[in-house]
Amino acid sequence: MSPALLLLAGFAVVLLILLAWILLDTRKFTKPEAHLDFTEESDRSHATYLRQVRQAMAVEDFEFLAARGSRELSQRTRKERRRIVLAYLYCLRNDFLKLWRLARVISTMSPKVGVAQEFARLRLGLFFFLRYELIRIKFLFGFAPLPELGSLSEVVSRLGVRLETAMRELGERAALAAKLASTLDGRRLDSR
Numbered sequence: 001m002s003p004a005l006l007l008l009a010g011f012a013v014v015l016l017i018l019l020a021w022i023l024l025d026t027r028k029f030t031k032p033e034a035h036l037d038f039t040e041e042s043d044r045s046h047a048t049y050l051r052q053v054r055q056a057m058a059v060e061d062f063e064f065l066a067a068r069g070s071r072e073l074s075q076r077t078r079k080e081r082r083r084i085v086l087a088y089l090y091c092l093r094n095d096f097l098k099l100w101r102l103a104r105v106i107s108t109m110s111p112k113v114g115v116a117q118e119f120a121r122l123r124l125g126l127f128f129f130l131r132y133e134l135i136r137i138k139f140l141f142g143f144a145p146l147p148e149l150g151s152l153s154e155v156v157s158r159l160g161v162r163l164e165t166a167m168r169e170l171g172e173r174a175a176l177a178a179k180l181a182s183t184l185d186g187r188r189l190d191s192r
Contacts, residue, residue, distance in 0.1 A: 050153050053088050056081045057144045078142075085139055089149070092156060093132055099159045100125055106166050128155055 055061075065074040103121055131152055138145045 049088055050150060053085055053149070054146050056084060057146055059144075082139055082142070085144075085149070086136065089132070089136055089139065089152075092153060096128055096132075096156045096159065099156065099163055100128075102163055103159070103166075106163060106170065109170055110166065124155075124159070128152070131155075 062074060062078060065077055100121070107118060107121065131148070135145055135148050135152060138148075
């Protein structure tokens with residue numbers, strides 16, 4: 001077997017392992033602590049807490065702690081804040097999953113949804129989870145990709161807004177259909 005073919009096969013195996021790892025249910029690896037659970041609040045907890053998460057990971061805070069406090073304090077604070085960000089990321093993932101499942105339900109009820117829209121929903125889910133895992137890995141290794149975290153939160157927010165619009169349109173159609181049906185039933189009753 002040629003070295004190029006072995007290299008290609010090795011690359012394919014690595015990609016398959018990474019894909020399987022990403023598609024695994026990562027909840028068992030990243031469950032937030034009980035006191036860090038944001039899930040009991042609104043479904044929009046990611047938007048509520050993003051500003052605080054950014055502040056918690058601000059470089060200025062760590063520089064201040066390193067200058068005024070001990071090295072142990074700085075390291076412990078960084079570790080605790082990283083755990084908080086990972087809990088936030090876990091809740092962001094859960095918010096996305098709720099919205100993604102809701103999108104599937106809405107798509108079954110909407111007559112306008114075709115194969116292209118379903119493929120776009122699948123692609124959105126795949127890209128979200130790839131970005132989610134990359135950001136999570138960066139935080140696990142001590143990096144703070146705050147702009148990427150903000151863009152991931154924005155994806156969830158935009159999906160929520162799109163679903164609210166779609167649900168409103170479905171509700172309006174349902175109300176119109178109910179009104180039309182009641183009008184038709186009323187005419188049949190009058191004609192007897």
